[in-house]
Amino acid sequence: MIRLFHVSDVHFGAEDRDAIAWFDAAVHAEQPDAIIMTGDLTMRAKGDEFAAASAWLEGLQRPVTVEVGNHDLPLFNLFARLFRPYRRYLKLESMIEKPLEIAGVHVVPLKTTTRFQLRNWSKGSVSDGSLKRALAGVAAVDRAGLTIVACHHPLIEAGTQATARTHGGxxxxxxxxxxGADVVLSGHVHDPFDRTHREGDRTIRLIGAGTLSCRTRASRAGFNELRIKGRELEVVHRVMD
Incomplete structure (x- = not known):
């Protein structure tokens, strides 16, 4: 059985230290095969926040892939947001949008953040280029295994308090x-969900993680554990007491 931990929205700068310690203890005790982080590592994309996030991810000592969240782009520095939005991500470069393959389970990244849009910048957007890269990644994997797409924003609304309103989602x-994608993992809304969506003649699973920050909404701090046997997937929403 493959076990993956799906975590999101840690928001260093507004992190819940007890929740992070609880997650760290689970990782070190249970040794999941990999960790999928679906964005918003930081609160305001500051250098010290990225330094803390980088040290945290490296300390987990597991294979990790990281998606970029809307909070990970500079908010107040317009020049940096438009022209150097990922400068402070450099220490995490090897983890950003990194495809993973674990014993027949394939994780393909999909970027849903945007540098500029004529509406609330926190909302999601799938560009033609981002979708093209993700589709190429899905096409390249062995269809006998399970194919997971990881992104920050839910592609469609999941009935949570917060919304994504993802353009092109x-x-x-x-x-x-x-x-041929089987599962889409996301974060952003700070509450977990697990939905089955019918698209034409195919069924695709939509799974959202909660948050390890102090910015909880309907649910307490938590993360998802994915248990995979062949093409069978069980999701456990783990919540901190």
């Missing part, structure tokens, strides 16, 4: 399902 979901 519904079309992206249809294209990913047609290409």
């Amino acid at each position: 519904r079309d992206a979901l249809a294209a990913l399902a047609a290409a």
